[in-house]
Amino acid sequence: MAIASRVSLFVLMATVMLLASGDRVKAQEAHGNPERINWDMRTASTFCATWDADMPLAWRQRYGWTAFCGPAGAHGEPSCGRCLLVHELNLSLSLSLSHTHTHTHRVPRRMHNKDFVEQVTNKATGAKTVARVVDQCDNGGLDLDISVFRQIDTDGGGMFNGHLSVDYEFVGCQD
Secondary structure (H helix, E strand, C coil): CHHHHHHHHHHHHHHHHHHCECCCEEEEECCCCHHHHCCCHHHHCCCCHHHHCCCCHHHHHCCEEEEECCCCCCCCHHHCCCEEEEEECCCCCCEEEECCCCCCCCCCHHHHHHCCEEEEEECCCCEEEEEEEEEECCCCCEEECHHHHHHHCCCCHHHHHCCEEEEEEEECCCC
């Protein structure tokens, strides 16, 4: 009976993870440069400033910034402050989302700061990086700040094409 329960739990978890993922999401370079504005979310007029602008400077500058509007996962306030691991794809340069936690309500601050990071990987080159969600967008993917975009666009293809095709997943921010 215990083995059947474990197998059922595994199947349920795998199903949930598949439903909460998308493929080939577009990641474009946003013209934001948080370093130039001392990582001030209010100056940048980010959507998440309402909740995260007063976080310590070390928290705001630990990761580059991204706007998030991927096909799967929490949007709006529940995504604020979460981190993504982003991976570039070796295709026609789009972006896909694979995340392990979907929330329909606000993530508690203690989890918000420690448990979720967005990591981005360039599949064409194997480059990947982590970015923090600070804004929302409407392109169905990610708008990466210039430093994040350049970290994964190691072959220049993203700048040439105007976008990258990436996979991403929510990961722990380790704050």
